[in-house]
Each structure stands twice: as C-alpha cells, then as structure tokens.
C-alpha cells in the first residue's frame with residue numbers, strides 16, 4: 590500500500606469478524622513494526638502484554654468506561670495488546686544524570702510512536718484495530734498483575750474488519766493546528 594493511502598485510510602475499527610483468528614505470525618509482524626519506532630536515546634521502553642485468553646480479554650473489556658464503543662469488539666477479539674512502558678529510563682541522560690523528563694515521561698511519547706507503527710502495520714496487513722484509553726486503571730492493573738516498574742497506558746484490540754471502509758472523522762485544517770509562525 591502506498592504511504593499516503595496508508596495514512597489516509599487507516600481507521601479505528603470497532604467491528605471484528607469473530608471467526609477470524611489472528612495468527613502468531615501476524616502478531617510477530619505487528620510487534621516487529623512496534624520495535625521500529627524512534628525513541629529517547631533509542632531507549633525503547635515500550636512494553637506489551639499480549640492477551641489471547643478470551644476470559645481475561647472479557648474481564649479487561651469490562652473495565653472500559655460504561656458506554657465505551659470498543660467493549661463489544663474487544664470481547665469479539667482474540668488479540669489485545671496492552672501498551673505499557675518501563676518507568677524511569679526515557680528522559681534521563683545516562684551520561685550526566687540530568688533529568689530531561691520535563692513532559693512527565695518521554696516514555697509515553699515513545700510508546701505513542703510505537704503504537705502508531707502498530708496501527709499502520711495492522712491496517713497494511715488488512716486487519717483493524719482500536720486503541721482504548723478510557724478504562725478503570727486500577728482494576729485493569731489488578732487483573733493483569735502489572736509489576737511496579739511498568740506503567741499501564743492503553744489497550745489495542747485487533748481483529749479482521751467486517752466492513753470495508755469507515756468515513757474519516759473530521760480532521761482539523763492545518764491552519765487550526767499552527768499556533769504561530771515565527
């Protein structure tokens with residue numbers, strides 16, 4: 590797929606074919622794309638928990654905000670990636686121990702870059718995904734038993750889209766995103 594087409598046609602997908610099983614080779618390709626993102630001093634602090642167990646996936650979907658439109662498709666999914674990062678690495682210069690962590694965590698920034706790679710790769714493979722940020726953080730952490738040094742950020746539910754296309758939600762005009770030109 591040509592790059593512009595990939596950028597424009599990637600959509601959040603919330604209806605998955607329940608019968609389609611995401612193969613381990615497909616999962617591997619997706620994770621390889623995740624590793625290709627740039628990161629603070631190449632620190633690569635993104636970490637993922639792979640959910641395949643339908644019972645755990647269902648418990649996680651139950652932590653989503655009550656009217657979250659991604660609940661049903663997550664329950665229909667057989668692959669949910671839990672996007673996390675290892676804390677206290679990105680943003681800290683190893684050479685002089687200066688803390689450049691002014692934007693709370695560069696790790697979150699890096700994880701976002703990695704997740705965009707994941708979303709684009711999934712689309713390029715003819716699959717679909719939805720990123721979920723509205724969930725009960727404490728409940729989800731408890732279900733997944735996430736270690737102390739790992740921050741939990743988002744879920745990415747993956748599946749085979751049922752419909753071919755979705756209309757792109759309206760984007761801001763480029764003039765609206767420029768604060769000023771100096």
Ligand SMILES: Cc1cc2nc3c(=O)[nH]c(=O)nc-3n(C[C@H](O)[C@H](O)[C@H](O)COP(=O)(O)O)c2cc1C
Pocket residue numbers: 599600601602603657658659719720721722723724743757758
């Ligand atoms: C950080 C983040 C959190 C999101 N959380 C949710 C969510 O909780 N539930 C959901 O259905 N979609 C969620 N989305 C998907 C957005 O609604 C979607 O990306 C946006 O409407 C633009 O649509 P598009 O991805 O098709 O371009 C999230 C996306 C991001 C990047």
